[in-house]
Amino acid sequence: MSAASPPADSPPAKKGSKKGLLIAIACVVAALAAAGGGAAWYLSRAQGDEAEPAKGAAKTGAKADGKQAKAKERKPGVFLPLDTFTVNLQGPGREHFLQVGLVLEVADAPASDAVKQLMPVIRSQVLLLLAAKNAEELATPDGKAALATEVLAKIRQPLPATPPLAGIEAVHYAGFIIQ
Known part of the structure; x- marks a missing residue:
């Protein structure tokens, strides 16, 4: 009788399961990094768009007329x-x-x-x-x-x-x- 032989019904041991887990974790981390980078780019671009009109007005020296100034200062009622x-x-x-x-x-x-x-x-x-x-x-x-x-x-x-x-x-x- 040999004590070291596995039973015939048991499945073979899985090899490479750690490799698959590492690949899945790497994909999730890459997706999160891409989403974070995209969000940072979008938010910085939106803030830049708000600042550009002020820079353009300062360069030309143009003054906003009273109606435009009131529209920007108008608070919601x-x-x-x-x-x-x-x-x-x-x-x-x-x-x-x-x-x-x-x-x-x-x-x-x-x-x-x-x-x-x-x-x-x-x-x-x-x-x-x-x-x-x-x-x-x-x-x-x-x-x-x-x-x-x-x-x-x-x-x-x-x-x-x-x-x-x-x-x-x-x-x-x-x-x-x-x-």
């Missing part, structure tokens, strides 16, 4: 979400309805308080404006942009006898569904 508007739209043929969520951007908290005090009047005016529209004109991006401009004008002048509301800077869409 206070956002005031309005309740969702749902209206039937005008037009021949099938009935359509519009469901739109609006968010007002106002300059500061006092302007937000002024808008909140007139909110029932503002909602009524916006509902009347929306109900006068038809689905075809609102389906295009230009139609949506024109509607935002009209809503902004309507909100700034909620009542004919009141002075315009100061501080309302923009109207943003939170949702827009035409069915």
Whole structure:
């Protein structure tokens, strides 16, 4: 009887398993290094793009006009979400309805308080404006942009006898569904 012989059912011992593990680890390390290098390059390039306009303006000695300076200095305002508007739209043929969520951007908290005090009047005016529209004109991006401009004008002048509301800077869409 020989005690050193392995049983017939056992699989042969694996050779080179450490070599495969080392190759897998090397591939993972190389992939991580490439990803890190790519991210560093992208971030340094993005920061360089922001700095280049300032260098160009300094070389030419050109001064930015007041509007451009204000645009860069402008801080985001206070956002005031309005309740969702749902209206039937005008037009021949099938009935359509519009469901739109609006968010007002106002300059500061006092302007937000002024808008909140007139909110029932503002909602009524916006509902009347929306109900006068038809689905075809609102389906295009230009139609949506024109509607935002009209809503902004309507909100700034909620009542004919009141002075315009100061501080309302923009109207943003939170949702827009035409069915």
